[in-house]
Amino acid sequence: MSDPDQSAALAWREGGIPVSTRFDDPYFSLNGGLEETRHVFLAGNDLPARLVPGFHIAELGFGTGLNLLALAQVATVPVRFTSFEAFPMELDELARAHAAFPELAPLAEALRAGWPARRFQVGPVSAEIIVGDARAALPTWQGRADAWFLDGFSPAKNPELWGEPLMAEVARHTAPGGTFATYTAAGHVRRALAAAGFAVSRAPGFAGKRHMSRGRL
Template sequence: MADQQARLSWRDGTVPVSDQFDDPYFSIQDGLAETEHVFLAGNGLPARFAPGFQIAELGFGTGLNMLAAWRAWEAAGQAGPLQFTSFEAFPVAPADMAKALEAFPAVAPWAERFLEKWQGTGSCDLGSLQLEVITGDARVSLPEWTGQADAWFL
């Protein structure tokens, strides 16, 4: 499968919906609360954070899960960077990410820092967060990944 850009529609002008899968990228009611409940609390985070912590994720989407984890990492006062690797078949264009993330002022400072450096794919050094987004079909790229995760966002 060749790498393809995500094709989006916008519900109520604020919620991105994948045209490929007819699926919203986050909860229409409160995507950040959903992320905190499902991914952070579901993995016992931030209580399990430790130096060198690695999160792996299937589907980077708008980056909301990464931003919530990064915010929690910094709030926990961890030394060194959080490692975050995501596998994404249909990368969202940075401009669409920026539009989607406007709905979450609680992560705006992290979104701004991220979007200043983000090129749409690949690696990004954000100081207290080291991000790698591996594009393509995860059925191919995940078995080739040599990393190990302390927590998975599925």
């Protein structure tokens, strides 16, 4: 059992949608989590077209692992995935959340099989989950990502994961020409990413959301 102070602290909505009671925010879109992931994080980073062997994706906010599963579903070459998560779910919570996506079931089983070790293989994706506050963990990380999934809870409810110092660390840990994508178009987030060195643009959001953000270093 994990430390209660590091637990995911969940409630559940109809349809098997987990909601963080700590941040009062659902883990994925009520209008279709997998479709949102494909629109925001995959298409927003021009994936899978950019994938080549050894391509490295990093993420702020692992949550249910849905972004990893969606990536593994479309990847056809060996790639790497590193995610930073302060409040990891328990195995039974992951299983309950994954049940909402039956088409991902074999990949989700592989994720859960390796979950206790925080290092595992999901299809062609070699994944590592770094547990802890990204503000402390990312500065000491030795890797650099070719693409970032910025998927923390809403900036209005989880501002710690969107501040200028952390966005600067994201840029510092991005390969030249690397990209990011996120569902939020909040002005202060876009300004922080631009200040960190990204060329930031807005794109159409998912399911009626007016805008999302993407950028290239």
